[in-house]
Amino acid sequence: MRHLTVKALAGMALFTGGVAISFAAGNVAGDPTKAEPIAEKLCSACHGMDGNSPVTTFPKLAGLHPTYLLHEMHEFKEHHRENEMMAPIVQDLSDSDMSNLALYYSAQKPAPDVVTQPDLLALGKKIYFEGNPDSGIPSCDGCHEESGAGSDRFPRIAGQHADYILEQFKLYSSGGRKFGKKVMRTVAERITEQEAKAVAEYIASMP
Numbered sequence: 211m212r213h214l215t216v217k218a219l220a221g222m223a224l225f226t227g228g229v230a231i232s233f234a235a236g237n238v239a240g241d242p243t244k245a246e247p248i249a250e251k252l253c254s255a256c257h258g259m260d261g262n263s264p265v266t267t268f269p270k271l272a273g274l275h276p277t278y279l280l281h282e283m284h285e286f287k288e289h290h291r292e293n294e295m296m297a298p299i300v301q302d303l304s305d306s307d308m309s310n311l312a313l314y315y316s317a318q319k320p321a322p323d324v325v326t327q328p329d330l331l332a333l334g335k336k337i338y339f340e341g342n343p344d345s346g347i348p349s350c351d352g353c354h355e356e357s358g359a360g361s362d363r364f365p366r367i368a369g370q371h372a373d374y375i376l377e378q379f380k381l382y383s384s385g386g387r388k389f390g391k392k393v394m395r396t397v398a399e400r401i402t403e404q405e406a407k408a409v410a411e412y413i414a415s416m417p
């Protein structure tokens with residue numbers, strides 16, 4: 211049995227048995243191999259076995275930081291984040307199941323996403339790096355990093371499905387993710403539909 215303890219070190223890459231887990235802070239301990247049968251039975255239909263969900267409204271989990279994945283599972287379990295598909299699934303998971311699943315999915319390789327509206331990429335890039343000073347939207351790179359890979363404190367968003375991102379903006383502005391970071395609610399409330407589509411397309415295009 212392989213027991214894995216991943217410690218909080220910014221930018222550190224940990225290599226165990228050929229699996230690279232690269233993330234920053236937080237402390238998620240567990241055994242990702244134990245998560246495989248659970249992922250297959252309970253998660254793969256929606257998120258894929260490799261964490262690259264086949265449906266664009268289901269988020270990709272591959273390569274997301276384990277601290278973030280674990281935190282969001284707890285958010286669903288505690289009904290801080292409401293979703294009728296996720297809520298019943300997490301109820302029966304133990305803390306160690308959730309840690310193992312977080313390590314398992316974070317070690318999967320994210321696949322690049324499909325851009326459906328390439329004409330929006332230029333505006334999307336501008337929003338990502340400059341925000342919109344006129345309407346008070348902050349730039350995204352300050353927290354999610356230039357590459358979209360995030361860090362210990364901020365989730366990876368690069369390559370995420372555009373449809374899922376747009377859905378999250380709606381949830382942030384309507385209160386569906388009311389325990390989320392305040393800045394995300396501010397972004398979602400101020401961003402126009404066109405800007406949201408554009409930045410979602412740009413994020414989806416990030417490798």
Ligand code: HEC
Binds near residue numbers: 283291292381
């Ligand atoms: C029936 C489909 C379905 C199944 C099965 C499912 N999920 Fe999800 N999952 C979703 C949807 C839809 C969302 C997005 C919810 C939202 O918009 O708030 C989500 C969101 C998540 C998130 C948050 C991702 C993010 O980027 O914020 C995590 C983590 C997650 N699921 C883990 C799991 C795990 C682990 C399993 C198996 C134990 C699982 N899910 C099973 C549909 C599913």
Ligand code: HEC
Binds near residue numbers: 337390
């Ligand atoms: C001050 C830091 C900060 C800034 C600036 C910021 N974000 Fe975030 N973002 C976060 C945090 C923290 C989360 C994690 C979820 C939460 O707490 O709600 C998040 C979550 C998200 C998510 C949901 C990820 C998921 O997997 O569900 C998306 C999409 C997103 N941000 C996009 C953006 C975009 C686009 C911008 C720029 C217009 C932006 N963010 C600016 C901190 C930030």
